[in-house]
Amino acid sequence: MIQVGQILFILSVLVILHEFGHYITARMFKVRVEKFYLFMDAGFSLLKKKIGDTEWGIGWLPIGGYVKLAGMVDESMDMEQMKQEPQPWEFRSKPAWQRLIIMLGGIIVNILLAWFLYTVVYTTYGQKYVSTEKIQKNGLSFGETGLHAGFQNGDRILSVDGVHQARFNRLVLDALLGDNIEIERNGEKKTIVLTDEHKAEILSKEGRGFVGARNQLSQVIIDSVTPVKNKPSVFMAGDQIKAFGNKSFFYFDQLTDELKKHKNQTVQLTVLRNETPVTLALPVDKDGNVGFGETVFFGPSLEMTDSFVNEVVSGSEAEKAKVQKNDIITGFDNKEFKQFSEFKSELKKSADKDITLNIIRDSKKMALPAHVGSDGKLGFGLASKNQPSYEIVNKLSLGEAFPEAVKESWQLLIYNVKQFKLILRPKTEAYKHVKSPVGIARALPDTWNWEFIWNFTALFSIGLAFMNLLPIPGLDGGHALFTIAEMITGKTLSEKAMGHVQTAGMIILLTLMALTFGNDIYQLVVDKLL
Known part of the structure; x- marks a missing residue:
């Protein structure tokens, strides 16, 4: 809900102000406005009232609105x-x-x-973006569609169609909308051409997630496990991958690249389970996969006492419980947890129940009464003191913010043009991914966040x-x-x-x-x- x-809130703000633009200019030139409607009133309206020459109303169909000019x-x-x-x-x-x-x-x-x-x-929350330079300092990690398009794990993207992009989220979008991508691989510059067929595969399977930061193997933990084709996984939630045979790797993608060299074989993988090394016999399929993408979900290996709250979602149960940024959460109901994955797993068992959250704030232990949501979540995010931060936050003055706002709006208009051109190229199949308000609503966060809402409205x-x-x-x-x-x-x-x-x-x-x-x-x- x-x-x-x-x-509905975003559409209402946009439609009312858009139609007000027509209304105020019409009145400015003394044109009679017969109707002003939020949403369409096909057949009937939910509310209506005539004031002067204008009938003001709300329609039942939330797909826009209109002003009727005489x-x-x-x-x-x-x-x-x-x-x-x-x-x-x-x-x-x-x-x-x-x-x-x-x-x-x-x-x-x-x-x-x-x-x-x-x-x-920009003046209230700051201008925030993920730094391209920071996130790809040691190269990037690519999904299957990215690898199929010609990228390799560890590549750094230098430019798209000759333009360097400082914002990583924009860089990913540029790659999907552009054609010639200049990369650096092992100290050499190369050019990758993304064909319409490559773009169709990326959009249909992974979208913007086809490229991201490289995960250090030491900071990755198996978060949860699901069976594949009714066969149980050899992994257990909480397993931490340590080595493949007699080889150890720094990045997770180095491990997956090595596994691709052992297709249709059974390999030995060492994991740390409950602080004890365990060797697993892991079958590798014909494509070089062992089911990481199908049977397990990965999350950062967060030590509870070495992590801190970096986000409290507005309107969430965590906010109601008065959880604050920089709090250290150790557990709940006087149960302490070493790993965040263990904490999440136990928290889900307490879905829709009242708990007492144990935290450390300013070196003092505190107990906060809290209610766990029906989804088994409280609504906060953690960051590790040992994990790199890729985000840049620039809080701007009014004089700095307005020119940046104009610049951002112009860039977004250009992106809309590029995306429209992409939709008109049938081979990219981008037209299949056009969203209605129903699809957009499903992609919105399930908690109310004013910063997100105002950014999204703009x-x-x-x-x-x-x-x-x-x-x-x-x-x-x-x-x-x-x-x-x-x-x-x-x-x-x-x-x-x-x-x-x-x-x-x-x-x-x-x-x-x-x-x-x-x-x-x-x-x-x-x-x-x-």
Whole structure:
């Protein structure tokens, strides 16, 4: 429900302000606004009230909103009004330049909103990103799709299409949207060309997770175990991999690369189990895999007393229990745990129950009453004093934040253009990954976090501005295109032709919406059933 609440809140803010952009510019040029609706009122509305000439309301279908301007062919498809003599207060009676401003009013407000939100975020929470230089200091680790595309574990990405990217999350996106990726491998520079087929495989299987930081083997622990094809795993939760045969490795990907050299063989793997070395006979399949990606999930090997709370999720049970950053959590109900994996495993057994959390704060032991969520979580994150931090946080002044907000909004607009071009290349199959509000809501965090919400709203606002700029009839960009053509040629489309164009545009938009909503709803049902 929190995810639904977040997407409804974000959509409401964006739709109301976008439509307000049309409303305020229309009123500025004395155009009568007949309706102002949040969400669509197909058939009926949830709430409505007429104030002056305008009916204000909330529709039942949360896929947007609209303002109905007198004398304009829009989503309402009200052609009867267009048969009457034009009136001074109607949209069609205004000069083309005024109509163009009204059409672009929503887009302008979306961009201004992004500028405002990013400025607030940068001055309040700081400008945060993962440093490319820090995360790939010792090279990167790649998933199967990345390796198949030609990368090797340990590669460093220098640039994409000749441009260096300081932010790692942007670097990954650049790699998926670009073509020529310059890397450094063993001191030599090489170029990898990502084909559309490579991109299709990456997007369908691993997405942005196809590349990441290299995990040190000493800091990786088997977090939980599930059987494969009804066969029990040889691993146990809490196992820590120590060596392969008589070889030891520094990075986890070095171990997996070595295992690929022993396809269709059974190898000896040494793990540390309850502080005791145990040797396991591990079968390697024809692809060089031993089931790490299928049977186990990996988490950092966190020693409880050597870790500290680095995040408390807003609205979470941990926040209600007054857990604070830098607290050291030792256990709960007077049970102490050495590894974080052991703590998580026991915590899940106490799902939806009250516990007493044992912590150390400022060298003092404390006991905090807490309630464990139904998912077996409290809502905090840990970091190890011994683990490297890749994040950079720059808290900016107002004078510094605003230019950065403008720059960020411009970059996001460029990324929207690149992503749209990628969607139009069928071989990448990127069109399969377009999300409706249902799909977006499922990807949102299940706890309320204002920093995330305002960042996401600003991001979404730029996306909405770009979408409305597209020259598709029914969108602001389509209306603006016809108005610009009129300003250049001096000729206007007839009401009848405009009606046909609007109908065609609405059919296109509704078809696209039906496909994206249908795909996300189908996936939601499948996930619930399986």
